[in-house]
Amino acid sequence: MVKIYIGESPVDAHIVCGLLNTDHIDCEVRGDALFSIQGEVPFDDSTAPYIWLNEPSQYVKAKRIIKEFVTHKTRxxxxxxxxxxxxxxxxxxxxxxxxxxxxxxxxxx
Ligand SMILES: [Zn+2]
Structure with missing residues (x-):
């Protein structure tokens, strides 16, 4: 498994994961359950909602889709x-x- 994206929020992570799934990229969101206890624990990488890639050979394609998503989101x-x-x-x-x-x-x- 390869960590490929850190969501700004669980919703953000799930949107990106959904986009990847649409392109037949096998991924899943981890850490979004921990997100709900934010405020009780310091916010750092261990509490952020990560997207994990199950198939490392899809990394380049997944990264390209994420880049397009992020570019769109900001511009x-x-x-x-x-x-x-x-x-x-x-x-x-x-x-x-x-x-x-x-x-x-x-x-x-
Ligand atoms: Zn519509």
Whole structure:
């Protein structure tokens, strides 16, 4: 198993893990249970929600997807239409709030 991503929150980690699963990358989130006791223990790497890659040969592909996700998350601010259901989403959403379809560059109006 290879540690590939540290989520800002359990939700963030699960979104990224879901994106990877969509591309048939075998990964899982660990540490999100510990996240709930934050405040009682010092926040450090041991309490952050990690994504673990089960298949090391998928590392490069997974990293590329994560890089795209992070780039989008930090730069994209324009509203976008979901390619799946057509719903208008605010720019800070990375997945459609209506149907859960991930944002893609083709979604921009
Ligand atoms: Zn949608």
């Amino acid at each position: 994209h601010k324009a509203d976008w239409h979901c390619i799946q259901c057509g719903e208008l989403n605010e720019g800070n959403f990375v997945i459609c709030w209506q149907c859960g379809e991930p944002y893609t560059p083709n979604s921009v109006t």
